[in-house]
Amino acid sequence: MATKDVKLPDIGEGVTEGEMVKWLVKVGDVVKADQPIAEVMTDKATVEVPSPIAGVVKELKVKEGDIVPIETTLLVLEVSAGASAPAASAAKPAAAMPTAPQMAKTVAPVASASASSGASTNVASGGGLDVYPPAAEVHVLATPATRRVAREMSVDINSLHGTGIAGRVTRDDVLKSKGTGAVAAGQPSFATTASAGAATGASAAASAKAAAAMPTRMAYVSTQPNAEERVPMRGIRRKIAEQMQMTKHVVPHFTIMDEANVSELVKLRDQAKVAGEKYGVKVTYLPFVMKALVAAIREFPMLNASIDDQAGEIVYKKYYNIGFAADTPNGLLVPVIKNADQKTILEISKEIQELAKKARDGKLSLDEMKGATITITNIGSVGGTYATPIINHPEVAIIGMYKVDWKPVYKDGQFVPTQVMNYTATCDHRLIDGAVAANFLKAFLKRIENVGQLVLEMI
Amino acid sequence: MATQNFDVCVIGAGPGGYVAAIRAAQLGKKTVIIEREYLGGVCLNVGCIPSKAMISAAHFLHRVQHDAPEMGIEIKSDVKVNMKKLVSWKQSVCDQMSGGVSQLLKGNQVTIIRGEAEFKTAQELVVKSKEGATSIVAKNFIIATGSRPIEIPGFKIDEKEVLSSTGALALDELPKTAVVIGGGYIGLEIGSYLSKLGTEVTVLEAGATLLNGVAERDCVQVVERKLKKGGVKIVFGAKAKSYKKTGSDYEVEYDLAGKLEKVKCAKLLLTVGRRPNSDQANLKGIGLQIDEKGFVKVNAQRRTSIAHIFAIGDVAGQPMLAHKASYEGVLVAEVIGGMNRAYDAKTVPAVVFTDPEIASAGMLESECRAKGYNDLKIGKFPFAANGRAVSLKETDGFVKIIADAKTNIVLGVHMVGPEVSNLISEAALAIEMGARVEDLALTIHPHPTLGEVVMEAAEATLGHAIHIIQKPLSRAEGSSVRATH
Numbered sequence: 001m002a003t004k005d006v007k008l009p010d011i012g013e014g015v016t017e018g019e020m021v022k023w024l025v026k027v028g029d030v031v032k033a034d035q036p037i038a039e040v041m042t043d044k045a046t047v048e049v050p051s052p053i054a055g056v057v058k059e060l061k062v063k064e065g066d067i068v069p070i071e072t073t074l075l076v077l078e079v080s081a082g083a084s085a086p087a088a089s090a091a092k093p094a095a096a097m098p099t100a101p102q103m104a105k106t107v108a109p110v111a112s113a114s115a116s117s118g119a120s121t122n123v124a125s126g127g128g129l130d131v132y133p134p135a136a137e138v139h140v141l142a143t144p145a146t147r148r149v150a151r152e153m154s155v156d157i158n159s160l161h162g163t164g165i166a167g168r169v170t171r172d173d174v175l176k177s178k179g180t181g182a183v184a185a186g187q188p189s190f191a192t193t194a195s196a197g198a199a200t201g202a203s204a205a206a207s208a209k210a211a212a213a214m215p216t217r218m219a220y221v222s223t224q225p226n227a228e229e230r231v232p233m234r235g236i237r238r239k240i241a242e243q244m245q246m247t248k249h250v251v252p253h254f255t256i257m258d259e260a261n262v263s264e265l266v267k268l269r270d271q272a273k274v275a276g277e278k279y280g281v282k283v284t285y286l287p288f289v290m291k292a293l294v295a296a297i298r299e300f301p302m303l304n305a306s307i308d309d310q311a312g313e314i315v316y317k318k319y320y321n322i323g324f325a326a327d328t329p330n331g332l333l334v335p336v337i338k339n340a341d342q343k344t345i346l347e348i349s350k351e352i353q354e355l356a357k358k359a360r361d362g363k364l365s366l367d368e369m370k371g372a373t374i375t376i377t378n379i380g381s382v383g384g385t386y387a388t389p390i391i392n393h394p395e396v397a398i399i400g401m402y403k404v405d406w407k408p409v410y411k412d413g414q415f416v417p418t419q420v421m422n423y424t425a426t427c428d429h430r431l432i433d434g435a436v437a438a439n440f441l442k443a444f445l446k447r448i449e450n451v452g453q454l455v456l457e458m459i
Numbered sequence: 460m461a462t463q464n465f466d467v468c469v470i471g472a473g474p475g476g477y478v479a480a481i482r483a484a485q486l487g488k489k490t491v492i493i494e495r496e497y498l499g500g501v502c503l504n505v506g507c508i509p510s511k512a513m514i515s516a517a518h519f520l521h522r523v524q525h526d527a528p529e530m531g532i533e534i535k536s537d538v539k540v541n542m543k544k545l546v547s548w549k550q551s552v553c554d555q556m557s558g559g560v561s562q563l564l565k566g567n568q569v570t571i572i573r574g575e576a577e578f579k580t581a582q583e584l585v586v587k588s589k590e591g592a593t594s595i596v597a598k599n600f601i602i603a604t605g606s607r608p609i610e611i612p613g614f615k616i617d618e619k620e621v622l623s624s625t626g627a628l629a630l631d632e633l634p635k636t637a638v639v640i641g642g643g644y645i646g647l648e649i650g651s652y653l654s655k656l657g658t659e660v661t662v663l664e665a666g667a668t669l670l671n672g673v674a675e676r677d678c679v680q681v682v683e684r685k686l687k688k689g690g691v692k693i694v695f696g697a698k699a700k701s702y703k704k705t706g707s708d709y710e711v712e713y714d715l716a717g718k719l720e721k722v723k724c725a726k727l728l729l730t731v732g733r734r735p736n737s738d739q740a741n742l743k744g745i746g747l748q749i750d751e752k753g754f755v756k757v758n759a760q761r762r763t764s765i766a767h768i769f770a771i772g773d774v775a776g777q778p779m780l781a782h783k784a785s786y787e788g789v790l791v792a793e794v795i796g797g798m799n800r801a802y803d804a805k806t807v808p809a810v811v812f813t814d815p816e817i818a819s820a821g822m823l824e825s826e827c828r829a830k831g832y833n834d835l836k837i838g839k840f841p842f843a844a845n846g847r848a849v850s851l852k853e854t855d856g857f858v859k860i861i862a863d864a865k866t867n868i869v870l871g872v873h874m875v876g877p878e879v880s881n882l883i884s885e886a887a888l889a890i891e892m893g894a895r896v897e898d899l900a901l902t903i904h905p906h907p908t909l910g911e912v913v914m915e916a917a918e919a920t921l922g923h924a925i926h927i928i929q930k931p932l933s934r935a936e937g938s939s940v941r942a943t944h
Contacts, residue, residue: 131801135801135802136803136805138805139831141893144804148800152799165895166866166867166868166893166895168893
């Protein structure tokens with residue numbers, strides 16, 4: 001009987017390590033090829049790692065909770081002699097994972113490079129020797145300078161869709177792939193590297209360093225270290241921190257707030273809720289708010305836009321993907337309802353329910369968190385009157401919705417008990433002026449308050 | 460034994476090692492380089508550079524003898540070769556280059572230690588020299604120990620009876636006859652200059668072609684024809700078995716299709732390839748992984764199985780070419796300097812200094828097909844149709860361009876002809892930039908130069924070179940697909 005190490009594969013997307021969340025097998029278990037053996041959480045998503053081959057689990061090399069760099073041996077399998085080992089020693093992640101194709105690519109190119117006399121290389125297999133990002137594959141078109149920028153930014157150039165002539169991956173493609181935040185902060189130093197061309201020695205080192213150290217990392221000096229506990233900032237928490245810091249750095253925020261009379265909306269939703277139960281779907285306020293938002297941003301397209309800092313252009317989006325903030329045990333996640341304008345309240349409700357569950361279980365795929373054009377954060381389900389949320393960059397606005405409350409509203413000479421709900425619109429002031437935001441909020445609340453208007457524009 | 464501490468320790472001062480040491484020093488690392496023989500390595504001392512000196516001289520002689528009279532230059536007395544003087548001039552070339560390396564290393568504050576290095580542990584190595592032993596402790600090591608000639612059963616290189624390229628380059632008397640075992644680029648370069656200087660050369664090649672896998676078949680044919688015309692005898696399928704001394708000469712026995720044949724010669728050269736020096740310096744002893752071909756296993760950053768040890772150049776994998784080693788040297792020094800670098804060049808151009816020269820960048824036609832490019836556009840343009848080549852009286856050869864017919868992206872450029880070693884860099888740049896054939900065709904190339912052949916070959920690939928007759932594009936053979944981008 002021979003043994004075989006099963007390693008944490010390169011999951012792609014810049015992921016360098018993962019947290020071993022849960023073993024799905026134990027010592028002595030018989031595993032089949034492609035059977036999931038462990039759940040590993042990266043800073044992007046939780047993935048199931050399958051075994052590349054069949055065998056009997058001999059030893060688990062890592063414990064649940066361990067932080068594991070890619071290419072680390074996870075477990076040792078006892079395999080029958082002669083069992084054909086796959087070409088790549090690393091296991092492949094589940095096919096359902098959106099990053100699977102990229103991962104397959106990252107394993108392949110280094111090996112295939114040796115065939116060509118041109119770029120022939122002798123590459124060690126396994127042993128923790130893989131480099132991220134992997135080298136450009138033979139079919140990938142990008143200039144040497146672009147390949148270098150990609151590497152310095154930890155972008156896998158093989159995973160990019162080139163927008164240049166004949167599918168060339170351009171410098172812009174690389175810069176954009178990391179989000180405009182990195183561009184804005186890192187750009188001067190990249191430009192330095194580029195203009196110097198063969199910038200050598202210390203100057204190149206300095207510029208590379210500057211690029212890497214985008215947000216200044218501040219040390220915290222303890223005064224009472226004994227009364228404190230230090231925990232590594234990892235995974236989703238770190239990702240949230242980076243994203244928030246970058247957005248606050250790049251986007252000048254401002255928030256406008258108002259109160260809406262939601263008496264009609266409450267009635268409408270209550271009826272829909274009862275109707276939805278027959279479908280096994282829980283109908284909340286969120287899908288109605290989404291519909292009101294879609295109608296309002298059709299009127300105010302700059303709310304459904306992005307800024308391309310590189311090109312100096314405003315990108316107006318002709319599609320309506322609504323992100324919604326979901327609180328999970330691991331931190332904030334923003335799943336996306338794609339093409340919300342084309343879906344019914346029932347469809348949206350169902351999708352929200354599914355995505356929220358996936359978010360809580362850490363099972364959201366990257367694809368399900370990508371591509372929002374505007375986001376709604378529903379703080380009302382917890383409490384609070386108003387908040388000033390941070391925009392989900394590269395979007396240019398985020399809508400806050402708060403709890404439904406009874407308030408005395410002065411109307412026709414008397415106070416009438418009325419159900420009200422607060423709303424906020426937080427906007428990117430580079431693109432959206434205060435007056436535009438105020439008019440937008442008015443148009444949005446018109447649909448919230450006047451159900452007739454809302455229903456007129458619904459699918 | 461004294462111990463010295465460094466940030467970076469480079470083992471081997473060849474074109475990989477010395478370049479790595481200089482870049483490491485430029486990045487502020489305290490750097491030492493250890494060399495047991497020559498600064499500049501095989502390349503500068505007993506390889507690339509001295510062979511080029513000999514080839515230049517031999518070609519010069521050849522031109523004087525064959526081309527000068529036709530150009531109206533009459534030489535009244537005999538043209539003679541003073542081998543001793545030629546070899547000492549060749550040596551002066553090497554000394555000048557090697558001295559330059561020494562100056563560069565010193566100018567960058569790199570410590571040079573002469574001696575044989577051997578790892579004691581993964582953190583420490585001992586350098587032994589005539590003066591004694593020194594211990595070096597370094598944070599990072601770069602193994603750049605190169606390669607040495609392969610031997611075959613029956614032939615042991617001693618540089619007296621059986622010569623490698625090193626011994627051949629040192630000959631200060633021209634042999635009347637020579638047998639070269641191995642028709643690779645080293646054998647052909649040395650064989651052709653010896654032949655031009657006046658030696659009767661026989662090449663014994665075990666395979667069916669010269670320069671197998673290095674160059675396109677049609678490029679090799681041009682060289683083969685010229686070698687034969689110049690009197691070099693090439694025996695294909697000849698497996699050298701043994702040799703014996705007969706007086707001052709040697710008799711080499713070889714198997715040709717099951718029959719034993721013999722050939723006599725005054726000098727015997729063995730040039731069947733090179734093997735990595737991974738069995739030295741106790742690399743295995745410290746646990747470095749070595750692959751089945753003897754190369755130190757490295758990743759795309761040229762990091763070995765021990766994270767703080769790197770390996771570059773011939774010892775770290777194919778192709779065993781000086782310029783690949785230098786590229787890796789810079790790359791590794793920068794990785795050590797904290798930059799994210801990896802080997803992601805698209806092509807390592809290759810040049811062979813035969814007559815005429817062969818050069819290539821990118822993929823061979825067979826490699827293109829193996830990589831899934833099934834629809835290719837291939838165009839050729841001959842030097843015979845180029846004004847500069849004709850005026851140089853160097854008209855053998857052509858430039859061939861292989862492009863993806865769908866996109867016209869240049870995939871491979873293969874050249875045989877005058878100065879193609881100098882023309883290939885344009886092709887390498889085109890491939891690295893992802894250039895299309897039109898980019899080469901539409902770049903104005905100065906007239907009258909050999910470089911125009913590259914432009915015309917690009918035009919030929921598109922089906923409409925000016926200076927050769929091509930069928931109209933619509934009727935050209937192969938794909939009629941025109942890129943739409």
